[in-house]
Amino acid sequence: MKTLIGGLLGGAIILVLALLSVGILPATSLKLVEGYMPMQMLFELGISVLVFALMSRLLSMGGISLPRFWQGILFWAFILLYLKFRVYPPIPFSVRAMYGTVALIAVFMWMSSNEEDWKKFKQPILNVLDAGTPFHKALRTTYLIALPIILWGYSYNSFLPNLDEPVELRTVHPAPPASTKVHGKTFVLQTSQNPYRVNPEGKYDQEYTNSKIVEQAMGRLLKPEANPWDEKAEGYLKYVREGGEIFFQNCHFCHGDNLNGRGLHAFAFNPIPANFTDPGTIAQLQETFIFWRVAKGGIGLPNEAFPWASVMPPWEQHLTTDEIWKVILFEYWHTGYYPRTWD
């Protein structure tokens, strides 16, 4: 009975992964909930480890024990398949390679954590090398023939002309200059402030404006008494409205009406425009950084931003300085993020 339960528990996870791997079950059929994806992935991995441990225990109580060597190898294969087929959008190879290598190290640490386990883990390898039985001898001979062929195949492949586009190390946030000149005025990026981020008294007030932004929760909610489209809205909220109007006249075609980089024209570009709702974009940056990027566009990117894959126009040629500041105000308001500050 215990054996059956153990087998079923682990088998269920492996079956789901197998169906995902061969494509019978689409990757999106097991939903990763937006906003909770990172924790969901860790949670699933944690649960899998616990289930496998339980399975192993129940099986061994029932008299069936999977050899140590195969436990390690299969667990590693599980991690590789999970990263390749479970997580969507697909994880780029470079990251999967890093994760896979670390997982292999983890398996080694687990398998060699004590002498007894290490001996058990090594045994199948030593058996093949020693070739004590006809089966092992056959296996060793097979390896002897297969390994050079595999290496030859690998070498041959690596010499073939490759027509794939080369790997790019695109710098998402290149370092900005110390200052930037827009419409004849120099802005020092370290110290400049958004002139429209003001409290009712008209003074620059980060805290006041932060309290008025859209709340991030399950969906994004307007704060009570903080509707920029209210006719009576004044000061900061009025500027947010004006920024919104500029955004929808100029920016949303690419950056999308939800500011997530999925606008009407977005998929004509690769990469698609920046997703402001992601915590790795405007949430990480000072407003002045955004000001510089908006004003100078893709053409104004510095050398280190190679391969300069950005079609963003230099908006200083189309918008006034005030309009740029207002649109930035709107972007932060709408996404519910706070610009980076150093106080």
Added chain:
Amino acid sequence: MGSVTRKKTLSVIALSAMIGLLLLPIIVAIPALASGGGEPAAGAPPAEAAQKEGAAKIEKARDVYYKTEGIVSGAPAPKTADNAQFYPRYNFESRVLLWFANQQHLYYGSFVLAVPIFCMVIEFIGVVTKDKAMAKKYDQLAYDFIKISLTAYSLTAILGGILIFTFLTLYPAFFGYLSSIFRPVMHIYALMFVAESGTLYIYYYAWDKMKEGLMKWLHLSMSVVLNVIGTLLMFLANSWIGFMMSPAGVDEQGRYLGNIWHVIHTALWNPLNVHRILGNMAFGGGVVAAYAAYRFLSAKNDEERAHYDWMGYIAMALGVAFLIPLPFAGYWLMREVYAYRQQMGITLMGGLLAWLFIIQATMIGILFLSSNYYLWQALGRMRGAERFQKWIKYFVFILVVGFLIFITPHTIVMTPAELKAMGGQQHPVLGNYGVMSAKNGGINVIITTTVLTFIWYMRGNKVPAVSWSKFGNIFMGVFFFFAYVNIIWLAIYGYYIPANVRVGLSVPQVATTLSCLFFMTALNTVMMKGAKQLGPIEWGKISVRSQYALIMLATAFTWMMGLMGYIRSSVRLFWHVNEIMRDNSPWAYTHTVGFGANMISFNVLFFWISIMFVFWLGTLGAKKAPVEAKVPVPGRAPEPAVGH
């Protein structure tokens, strides 16, 4: 009896006089320092002459960092050009030559600064240990350490000379400018070397003469003096790199404004000081542990194996004790870098050098993973520790999850096809791991797990016998559980709050980790008083894998130090002195990641080959260690010397 006391008193007086004489040059130099700095800088008219020429000619300028006004007392930073006058060269990249000379000097410098601190700690433990055999063992260990350090010390001085010659030969304009700025303290630096050497030689050669009673305490206090001088030396050296990264005390043209304290006390000086002290200590521990591992692996008998197993353990414990706070010091340094220049911070962590930071995170992870692995292997030499084995796989999982998050890049390497398939530059899962909030959570989880592993190690062959042991165990379990919950919760919460508050969140996270470190190890130590022994510690009966883990630890330290030095230096981009003196040599570009990694590997390899030579030299003149010093101590794990 009376003559012995008189002899001792005379020795104390003679020794005090000697130390006083050694420190005299520094004391004499202090008034010059306080008055704003000795001689004027290069190119400046002498102060008196300037006065004679009339007050009208006194020019004032504003400090680029402190924004205070000062009297211009130096020449502007030279405007260099790509020619042999400013950049004389061999038919080779000058920057690479300088890189090599600098790195080797730094490796040895760190080693010789760290080892005397270990000696001080170990000698102190030896003095206060009541068990005579153990006390002798500790004393011998401290002596072995300083002996290694002594050979390395002369090599450090030689490498320092090579470094200066390299500077003078290949970068004369830059070096001339830097020495003109630091002229008021240059001679103090040199004099402190004299004091350091003197104290070190007395400390080493008087070891046998000063081994009893008051003289031993005096000997010990000499190690304190030695370390104070060493630390001050390092602070002074740090002020140069601090000035190059975040200059102060000069105006926009780089003219010295007469206040040497401003020049030394730049925006990044203090974080650099703290980070380097801790880094040196961790590095020193790693090198000594690797030495012990090498001797263990080549040992001819069980006695030697037992001795070097123990030595490796002590060195590792010391190294890790300083490794644990190192990420926090690094975090502070980065925070100050961001506060000083946002663009510098972004270049480091989000821009051009971001991938080097991912490599650095990987190395930090390897350090912690190796330490944990070593401790798990060390459980194997304790009878009774078998009960912990089955839990190790869960520890591995927690550590690796923290590690994976910690190394997730923000700037992902991918083909345009992968970029398209991902639907944009930001991945909804990886994007969250790639930012600081998650990474802080990751590293704190790793460190807390390391603390937990260490507590298990301390309990390896013991069961607490105090009457409240059940309560103690539950309390400890709950404490660790909530520590994990707090760290992870704060990492998630960090996404929902302003960046400046998020930066502040690292404080409770660090506090949680450090609470586990200090309170739980203290509680564990109390609980282990009079604990029931389940079996002996069989020194020497540890797996060879553990020794490879120690070698891995040391190599990772060395590699990481080379990497971080390169990152710190590269962040200035095309400046010799940030925003003050431009680098107009043909090598003012940033190397590719691959070239940087190869160069670091070469430096690491060279250091290890040369330090093996130093170790070999150390064994040449070795007296045979007293037999009793090598006898394994049954059933007793030496407590780690510091920090726990």
